[in-house]
Amino acid sequence: MSLVALAAATVRFGDVVALNRVSLRVERGEFVALVGLNGSGKTTLLRALHGMLPRQAPPTLAPGPLRQAMVFQRPFVMRLSVANNLRLALWLAGVRRAQWAGTLAAALRRVGLHGLEERPARALSGGQQQRLALARAWAVQPELLFLDEPTASLDPSAKHEVETLLAGFAADGMTLVMSTHNLGQAKRLASRVVYMEDGEIHADLPTAEFFNGRLQGRAQRFLKGEMA
Numbered sequence: 001m002s003l004v005a006l007a008a009a010t011v012r013f014g015d016v017v018a019l020n021r022v023s024l025r026v027e028r029g030e031f032v033a034l035v036g037l038n039g040s041g042k043t044t045l046l047r048a049l050h051g052m053l054p055r056q057a058p059p060t061l062a063p064g065p066l067r068q069a070m071v072f073q074r075p076f077v078m079r080l081s082v083a084n085n086l087r088l089a090l091w092l093a094g095v096r097r098a099q100w101a102g103t104l105a106a107a108l109r110r111v112g113l114h115g116l117e118e119r120p121a122r123a124l125s126g127g128q129q130q131r132l133a134l135a136r137a138w139a140v141q142p143e144l145l146f147l148d149e150p151t152a153s154l155d156p157s158a159k160h161e162v163e164t165l166l167a168g169f170a171a172d173g174m175t176l177v178m179s180t181h182n183l184g185q186a187k188r189l190a191s192r193v194v195y196m197e198d199g200e201i202h203a204d205l206p207t208a209e210f211f212n213g214r215l216q217g218r219a220q221r222f223l224k225g226e227m228a
Contacts, residue, residue, distance in 0.1 A: 003028045003144055003175055004049055004068075005060045011044050011053055011199075018044040020199040026144070026177055028062075031170045033190035033207075034179040037227060041199040042179035046070070046146045049177060067093075069142040073149040075133030077121040082113060082132060085121045086139055093140040107139040111165060127158025134165055145169065147178040151185065163189060183223070187211055195219045 002025040011019040019041050026032055026049070034042040047053050050070050078085050086104045095103065108114045111131040116124070121132060130150060137145055147166070151159040166189055170176055180186055186193050186207070193210040195203040203210065203219045211223070221227050 002026060002060075003062050003066070006045075006048055007060065009048055011048060018199050019048060022048075022199070022201055024049070024194065024201065024204070026175060028143075028175055029173060030175055030177075031166075031189055031191045032177045033186035033193045034177065034196060035181070035183065035186055035193060036196035036222070038181075040196040042196055043148050044199070045196065046148055046177060046179055050146050066144060067140060067142045068144040068146070069137040069140060070146040070148070071130075071133045071137050071150055073152050075129055077124075077129055077132060080121060081118050082108070082121050082124070083117040085132060086136055089136040090139055095140065103139050107135040110138055110168075111135040112161065125158070127154050127161060130154060130158070130162055131165065134162070138169065142174065144175045144177070147176065149179055149181065152181065159185075183211075195222060197222075 005025040007023050008021045009019055009023070010017065010021055022041070022045060024045070034045060036042055044053070049059050050068060051059055078088060080088070083104060086107060087100055090100050090103060105114070108117065111134050113128060113131055113135060121129065124132060150166070151162050154162065163185060166176060166178070170189070178190070190207050193203070193205060193207050194201055195210075197218060203215055205214055215223055218227065
């Protein structure tokens with residue numbers, strides 16, 4: 001059974017149809033990239049898969065408890081130290097307090113923030129704040145991680161750092177679903193690419209096939225950069 005799935009999901013915000021009868025299945029171990037122009041439905045699809053939207057679009061999850069997390073383009077960090085931002089995430093996830101110290105240290109080492117435990121989180125650079133958000137997600141050991149444009153506001157160096165972390169998460173067996181405007185990023189990281197337009201899925205292919213001539217019509221024009 002798929003790790004998470006939507007079947008003919010429709011999401012409306014007033015008169016606007018953000019998702020129009022979208023069906024999508026995500027298998028364990030996949031890295032799925034959602035691509036498309038602004039307003040195509042990528043973020044709404046992520047939120048629907050994560051169960052953040054009204055019950056008109058409930059996801060179907062694999063049997064048993066499924067630990068999942070989501071990282072946003074501009075992560076919200078609390079007016080706390082780096083360490084306390086992580087402790088709060090562990091508390092909300094129900095992690096036993098006896099595990100906090102070891103998990104916190106491991107998470108900060110994993111994202112390259114070890115030694116900054118007492119730094120105010122909001123004093124970190126944009127790239128460091130995104131890595132803190134990834135540390136909070138990784139610390140709760142999600143089976144499924146959703147990412148909404150996680151590098152869109154970062155400089156090239158910080159973008160590379162985040163991509164390296166995501167590639168490592170995938171190599172460890174974590175399932176990831178990420179929206180991105182960066183086609184190069186999708187090609188580098190994803191095992192599968194989903195192209196969206198007007199709240200609908202117009203292409204869903206393994207990454208190599210998506211970038212090697214299987215697309216037609218508007219999807220092909222998007223890939224060539226001919227749509228705005």
